[in-house]
Structures are given as structure tokens and as C-alpha cells.
Amino acid sequence: MIAETFSYDVAHMLAGGMLLVSFMLLYQDRMYGLLNTFALHAFVLSLSVAWEAYVNQSPHLYITAAIALVLKAIVIPTALHRIVQRLGIHRTVETTVGIGATMLVGIGLVALSMALMLPVTDAVDPLARQDLAFSLSILLLGLLMMVTRRNAVGQVVGLMSIENGLILAAAGANGMPLVVEISVAFSVLIAFMVIGIFLFRIRERFDTVDVHVLDSFRGERK
Amino acid sequence: MISELFIQAVQMLAVLLLAPLLTGLVRRVKARLLRRRGPSILQPYRDLVRLAHKEVVLADNASWLFRAAPYLIFATTWVAASLVPTFATGLIFSWAADLIVIVALLGSARFFLALAGLDVGTSFGGLGSSREVMIASLAEPALIMVVFTVAMIAGSTQLSTVSAFMLSPEVGLRVSLGLALVALIIVAIAENSRIPVDNPSTHLELTMVHEAMILEYSGRHLAVLETASSLNLLLYVSLISSIFFPWGLADANAAPLALFTGFVFYVVKLLVSACLLAVFETSIAKMRVFRVPQFIGTALMMALLAALLMFVTRSL
Numbered sequence: 001m002i003a004e005t006f007s008y009d010v011a012h013m014l015a016g017g018m019l020l021v022s023f024m025l026l027y028q029d030r031m032y033g034l035l036n037t038f039a040l041h042a043f044v045l046s047l048s049v050a051w052e053a054y055v056n057q058s059p060h061l062y063i064t065a066a067i068a069l070v071l072k073a074i075v076i077p078t079a080l081h082r083i084v085q086r087l088g089i090h091r092t093v094e095t096t097v098g099i100g101a102t103m104l105v106g107i108g109l110v111a112l113s114m115a116l117m118l119p120v121t122d123a124v125d126p127l128a129r130q131d132l133a134f135s136l137s138i139l140l141l142g143l144l145m146m147v148t149r150r151n152a153v154g155q156v157v158g159l160m161s162i163e164n165g166l167i168l169a170a171a172g173a174n175g176m177p178l179v180v181e182i183s184v185a186f187s188v189l190i191a192f193m194v195i196g197i198f199l200f201r202i203r204e205r206f207d208t209v210d211v212h213v214l215d216s217f218r219g220e221r222k
Numbered sequence: 223m224i225s226e227l228f229i230q231a232v233q234m235l236a237v238l239l240l241a242p243l244l245t246g247l248v249r250r251v252k253a254r255l256l257r258r259r260g261p262s263i264l265q266p267y268r269d270l271v272r273l274a275h276k277e278v279v280l281a282d283n284a285s286w287l288f289r290a291a292p293y294l295i296f297a298t299t300w301v302a303a304s305l306v307p308t309f310a311t312g313l314i315f316s317w318a319a320d321l322i323v324i325v326a327l328l329g330s331a332r333f334f335l336a337l338a339g340l341d342v343g344t345s346f347g348g349l350g351s352s353r354e355v356m357i358a359s360l361a362e363p364a365l366i367m368v369v370f371t372v373a374m375i376a377g378s379t380q381l382s383t384v385s386a387f388m389l390s391p392e393v394g395l396r397v398s399l400g401l402a403l404v405a406l407i408i409v410a411i412a413e414n415s416r417i418p419v420d421n422p423s424t425h426l427e428l429t430m431v432h433e434a435m436i437l438e439y440s441g442r443h444l445a446v447l448e449t450a451s452s453l454n455l456l457l458y459v460s461l462i463s464s465i466f467f468p469w470g471l472a473d474a475n476a477a478p479l480a481l482f483t484g485f486v487f488y489v490v491k492l493l494v495s496a497c498l499l500a501v502f503e504t505s506i507a508k509m510r511v512f513r514v515p516q517f518i519g520t521a522l523m524m525a526l527l528a529a530l531l532m533f534v535t536r537s538l
Contacts, residue, residue, distance in 0.1 A: 013400075016531050
């Protein structure tokens with residue numbers, strides 16, 4: 001009994017930590033801070049999934065955790081760092097609504113998702129139940145972030161935090177071997193979207209996707 | 223009965239006597255961290271004695287409120303401080319009031335302080351009062367939410383019960399408690415006008431909050447107010463340690479030796495928190511006044527989140 005409550009407590013702490021990091025993402029208004037926080041988000045996700053794998057003895061979830069760790073906590077933040085550096089946009093992120101209002105809306109969304117999820121999932125085992133509730137709130141917070149950020153990098157980070165929330169839900173729904181494939185597919189999709197949005201942004205600004213234009217632009221800024 | 227009253231009296235005297243010492247210690251550690259020698263730890267006592275002997279200078283238009291406010295503020299803070307378990311739980315007064323009463327007492331102390339700042343009608347006083355109320359309007363809801371979270375976990379708003387629950391193994395790992403702790407620390411920093419919000423060591427600066435309100439006070443009034451603000455700091459330290467770090471708290475009915483050990487633990491906690499506070503204050507810069515709402519808003523957000531997360535735990 002003690003072991004069971006302990007494992008539940010750790011899972012609760014990790015998932016709650018992820019939710020907290022989602023709020024930190026909303027709060028961040030510096031570009032590098034945003035990317036580092038996103039890496040932290042993915043890191044907590046991988047810890048959470050790994051704990052799930054350990055508790056439920058489902059080894060395939062370890063793969064999901066590893067993918068989350070390598071791809072989303074290391075590769076994508078590094079790539080985004082580089083892109084931000086090359087674009088020379090490491091100043092503050094513009095937000096359309098003030099941070100205080102965003103936070104309040106975020107709290108409201110968390111309350112909404114709990115009010116929605118808890119009655120629906122009454123019969124499910126408590127671990128899956130809390131994972132579903134948390135993942136819905138992380139998802140909604142990611143959407144909120146995409147709505148409030150005008151900057152493309154902010155929107156990409158919002159999108160990827162949504163995806164982290166989805167993986168948390170998938171890991172919570174135990175006995176789902178498809179989870180691995182889904183997460184890989186999503187990661188590829190996300191990487192594709194990252195590139196896509198950036199190409200769009202660059203083309204919108206310079207009428208071309210030529211990188212030389214970017215170089216001369218950076219020279220001008222200095 | 224007599225011994226219970228005696229222990230309560232010991233606690234009330236102890237908080238009163240230790241409060242200036244805590245302030246002095248924080249100042250001393252801060253000075254050492256800046257590689258200055260700093261005044262002696264006992265300096266706040268000397269200041270208080272000096273102020274108590276000085277003549278009171280009152281503005282011509284000062285009302286009775288201006289003269290009564292220091293004593294009201296001191297009384298409410300002292301009562302609140304005597305309700306928080308310091309070295310022992312279950313003291314005789316603690317059954318008369320719970321955490322919500324403590325919050326209310328602190329709130330009324332702040333109310334009188336803001337009124338006193340406005341009373342004489344100087345521009346600094348009004349400025350300080352308006353800022354203090356702005357800070358309080360965010361810090362107080364955050365404090366209440368922390369109280370609710372703790373009460374939901376421990377099943378009681380009674381501080382002695384809360385401390386006993388936090389010592390039992392039932393607590394486990396809870397993310398809500400961590401959030402509540404951070405929120406309470408931010409509130410404590412804001413309410414004691416420590417560095418990122420206000421600078422306690424400056425005088426006559428445009429960004430001051432607490433000092434601006436008490437600028438017109440002198441003599442024994444100022445001494446009483448200074449004691450009250452030291453007591454406030456001690457109160458928050460005791461509150462945080464009794465909720466989140468209740469190790470070593472003795473029971474009021476325990477043997478004298480256990481009470482003494484509890485007291486030693488309490489003094490150690492005070493020392494540690496004074497050092498931590500000093501390190502925190504020297505490592506951070508003061509914020510612009512208009513960024514303060516964001517800082518305290520974080521506390522409010524965390525406390526709200528902590529209360530919300532309680533609904534997905536196993537107990538509820």
C-alpha cells in the first residue's frame with residue numbers, strides 16, 4: 001500500500017511539474033529562456049513517461065521516454081537555438097495580451113480541464129485519470145500560448161508543448177503499443193512544421209527563402 | 223493550567239526578544255557578504271532603546287489615529303506572532319485562533335499602517351500607502367490560497383494540527399506543497415519589504431514602500447513600529463518553518479527538556495533562515511515598482527495552481 005501511494009505521489013509530482021513548466025513557458029518573455037524552459041518541459045515529460053514505464057512494467061514506454069529526451073529535450077531546442085541565433089531575434093517575445101491576464105486565463109483553463117476530466121474518468125485507475133486531466137490542461141495551455149504569441153518561435157514552442165501533453169496522455173493510457181509509433185510520427189511532423197513555419201516567415205519578410213538575404217540582414221542590424 | 227499559561231508567556235516573550243536579534247543577524251550577514259564589517263547583531267536593541275528615550279515630534283495636523291496606529295500595529299502583530307508555533311505546538315492560545323485569524327490580524331495591521339501613512343498628508347506617506355495596498359491586494363489572496371491548500375492537505379486550519387500532520391508519514395510527496403512553499407516565501411518577501419520588492423535598509427529613496435509610510439514617525443512611536451516590523455519578519459519565518467519544516471517542535475505538555483530541545487531547534491531554524499534571506503537579498507537586484515505585481519502575481523498563480531492540483535490527488 002505504501003509503495004503504491006508512493007508511486008502515485010511521484011507520478012503526480014512529475015505530471016504536476018510538467019503543468020508548472022507549461023506555466024513557466026507562458027510566463028517567459030525572453031527567447032532563450034523560452035527555449036530552455038521548453039527543453040525542461042520535454043525533460044520532465046521523459047521522466048514522467050519513464051516512471052510510468054517503471055510502475056506499469058511496460059518496457060515500450062522507455063522507448064517513448066528516450067525519444068522524448070533525445071529529440072525534444074536536446075535536438076529540437078538546440079536547433080531552435082541556432083535558428084533564433086541566425087535570425088537574430090533573441091530579443092523579447094511580443095505577446096498580444098499581458099502576462100498577468102494570460103496567467104489568469106491559464107488557471108481558468110486548468111480548472112476547466114479538471115472539471116471536465118474528473119467526472120468523465122471516474123471509473124479509470126487513478127494514475128491514468130490524473131494523467132488525462134493534466135494532459136488536457138497542458139494541451140489547452142499550449143493552445144493558449146499559440147494564441148498569445150505573435151512570434152513564430154513562440155508558436156512552435158506552444159505547438160510542441162501541446163504534443164508533449166498528448167504523449168503524457170498516451171503514456172497514461174496504459175497498454176498502448178502504438179504509443180511509440182505515434183510519438184515518432186508526431187516528432188517528425190513537428191520537425192517538419194518547424195521548418196515549414198520558418199520558411200514561411202522568411203519568405204514573408206524577404207520575398208525569398210534565400211539564406212544570403214538573412215546574412216546581409218544581420219549585417220545591417222549590427 | 224498555570225504551566226500552560228507559563229509556556230505561552232515564554233513564547234510571547236521569546237518572540238518579542240528574538241525579533242530584533244533576527245533583524246540584526248540578517249543585517250550582519252548581509253554586511254559580511256558585501257565584505258563590510260557591519261554593525262553588531264545587538265544594534266537593533268540599542269536603536270530601540272535610543273528611540274524610546276527620544277522625544278516624539280508630531281506634525282501639527284496629526285490626528286489621534288496617527289498616535290494610536292503604532293500601538294495597534296504592534297499589538298495585532300504580537301498577537302499573531304504568539305499564535306504561530308515556534309518551539310512548541312498546542313499552546314493554550316493557539317486553540318483560540320487558526321491560520322485565517324492570523325492572516326486577518328496581519329491584514330488589519332497593514333490597514334492601520336496604510337491609514338497612518340495617509341494621515342499627516344505628506345506626499346511620501348501617500349505614495350508608500352498606495353504602493354503597500356497595491357502589493358497587499360495581490361499578496362493577501364495568495365496567502366489565503368496557501369492557507370486553503372495547506373488546510374486541504376492537513377484537514378485543518380489549526381497550525382498545531384497542521385504541524386503534527388506534516389510530521390506524520392501520511393504527507394508523502396506532493397507537488398502542491400512545493401508550490402505553496404514557493405508562494406508563501408514570495409508573499410513573505412513582499413510583506414516584509416525585503417529586497418526585490420522594497421529595500422529595508424534605505425531611507426529617503428523614491429522607490430521605498432515601508433519606510434515611506436513611517437517617515438513621519440519619531441521617538442517611541444518609531445521604536446514600536448520598528449519592533450512590529452521585526453516581529454513580522456520573525457512571524458513569517460516561524461510560519462514557514464512550522465508548516466513546512468516542523469522538525470523538532472515539542473508538544474506543549476512535554477517535559478521541560480523536550481521543550482528546551484524544541485527551543486534550540488527553533489533558534490537553529492532562525493539562524494538558517496536569516497542566512498538564507500541574506501544570501502537571497504544580496505544575490506538579487508531590486509525590482510522596478512511596476513514589475514512587483516508580476517512577481518507577486520507569480521505567487522498568486524502558484525498558490526491557485528497548488529489548490530487546483532489538490533483535486534486530482536488521491537485523497538479528494
